[in-house]
Amino acid sequence: MDKDSNRMDELREDVLREIANIGSGNAATAMSALLNKPIEQSVPNVRLVPLAEIPDMLGGAEKVVVAGMLQLTGDFSGYLLMVLDFDQAEKIISMVLGEPGSRSKKMSLHRFSELDQSVLCEMVNIMGGSYLTAVAEFLKLRVSPSIPYLCVDMVGAVISVAVAETGKTGDFAILFQSELFNERERIIGSLFLVPNEKSCNTILESLGFL
Amino acid sequence: MTKYSVDIAMMKVAYAPDQLYCLGLGSCVGVAVYDPVTRVGGLIHVLLPAMREFENAGNLRTKFADTGICDLIDAMVRAGAAKFRMKAKIAGGAAMFAIKGAPQSDAISIGKRNVQSCEDTLRRLGIELIAQDTGGTKGRTIIFNVETGALIVRMLDRGEKTI
Numbered sequence: 001m002d003k004d005s006n007r008m009d010e011l012r013e014d015v016l017r018e019i020a021n022i023g024s025g026n027a028a029t030a031m032s033a034l035l036n037k038p039i040e041q042s043v044p045n046v047r048l049v050p051l052a053e054i055p056d057m058l059g060g061a062e063k064v065v066v067a068g069m070l071q072l073t074g075d076f077s078g079y080l081l082m083v084l085d086f087d088q089a090e091k092i093i094s095m096v097l098g099e100p101g102s103r104s105k106k107m108s109l110h111r112f113s114e115l116d117q118s119v120l121c122e123m124v125n126i127m128g129g130s131y132l133t134a135v136a137e138f139l140k141l142r143v144s145p146s147i148p149y150l151c152v153d154m155v156g157a158v159i160s161v162a163v164a165e166t167g168k169t170g171d172f173a174i175l176f177q178s179e180l181f182n183e184r185e186r187i188i189g190s191l192f193l194v195p196n197e198k199s200c201n202t203i204l205e206s207l208g209f210l
Numbered sequence: 211m212t213k214y215s216v217d218i219a220m221m222k223v224a225y226a227p228d229q230l231y232c233l234g235l236g237s238c239v240g241v242a243v244y245d246p247v248t249r250v251g252g253l254i255h256v257l258l259p260a261m262r263e264f265e266n267a268g269n270l271r272t273k274f275a276d277t278g279i280c281d282l283i284d285a286m287v288r289a290g291a292a293k294f295r296m297k298a299k300i301a302g303g304a305a306m307f308a309i310k311g312a313p314q315s316d317a318i319s320i321g322k323r324n325v326q327s328c329e330d331t332l333r334r335l336g337i338e339l340i341a342q343d344t345g346g347t348k349g350r351t352i353i354f355n356v357e358t359g360a361l362i363v364r365m366l367d368r369g370e371k372t373i
Contacts, residue, residue: 051219051273052217052219053217055218055233060233061233061351062233062234062351064366069307107367108348108366108367146315149318153236153348153349153366154236154351156234156235156349157234157235157236157348157349157350158236158306158307158349160234160237160306160321161236161306161317164238164257164258164317165317167219167257167273168258168264170268171219171268171269171270172268
């Protein structure tokens with residue numbers, strides 16, 4: 001990746017978008033099987049973003065979200081994040097467990113019961129795992145996810161760990177963004193793959209680009 | 211009065227009565243420095259501890275505590291502040307995604323190392339650190355009033371606190 005340029009050439013962008021497409025397509029299929037509802041995906045967005053602008057891509061630094069995270073290690077490293085609004089998270093939980101009783105309005109993970117939290121963790125696991133399996137198989141690279149982590153906080157804060165990781169190898173982040181949705185429920189949530197810059201080169205290399 | 215947002219890996223110097231703010235600090239640390247006499251203030255949004263720890267880390271010096279704080283102090287001196295009068299306050303450095311009781315991975319403990327590096331850099335530069343609100347597992351928004359040197363720290367579920 002050209003360090004001094006804020007642009008990716010079109011061909012590379014297409015290739016990276018196709019990778020996101022393969023990953024989120026598989027994630028949508030897995031989620032659809034789990035929820036027994038048709039789940040579709042948007043055309044993924046792949047962008048090279050200056051570090052300072054990442055929070056804006058996720059709705060602004062102070063927006064409160066529910067985030068699930070997998071740390072990736074292996075032939076390429078980085079993070080996979082699932083970012084949900086409260087009502088999206090609650091919708092997913094009720095799709096799995098049925099309609100909930102009253103829920104607290106706390107702006108923290110304590111808003112969710114232990115059972116609710118494990119539903120969300122498992123969702124991160126299944127969606128993230130199927131995303132990664134598809135991507136790794138396509139690239140013939142090996143990558144393994146960590147256990148799922150969960151957090152409720154401001155966007156800027158929840159992505160700081162991923163931004164710090166990508167900041168270690170460059171001044172830009174490559175953000176793979178996919179949205180999953182159900183026709184009736186509209187958007188279910190957003191998935192982000194944030195490889196570090198070195199890993200992005202590994203990905204392009206495995207496809208014969210570098 | 212103008213309010214300036216200081217985004218990730220950015221810094222900004224301003225004069226009273228302006229305000230500087232960082233939204234949604236997680237593992238990042240906001241370092242606010244001011245000169246109470248000339249009322250020049252600066253804020254930096256630090257992402258990583260030290261430039262020398264990473265090879266090929268890019269060209270953005272303000273990403274790191276060590277190089278960034280030095281640059282901030284220099285910029286403040288150029289704006290008319292005197293180094294010997296400067297006071298610093300820091301906030302941020304949380305461990306996001308931490309699991310209670312579990313050992314913290316390197317990535318999750320980055321906040322702690324950021325705070326340590328900010329403290330070390332300020333000490334090395336001879337700038338007194340007079341207040342801090344760091345650590346924990348929650349994100350923070352900070353608003354720095356250059357006129358008074360007050361740093362307002364906001365957290366979800368905790369409300370506001372001025373240091």
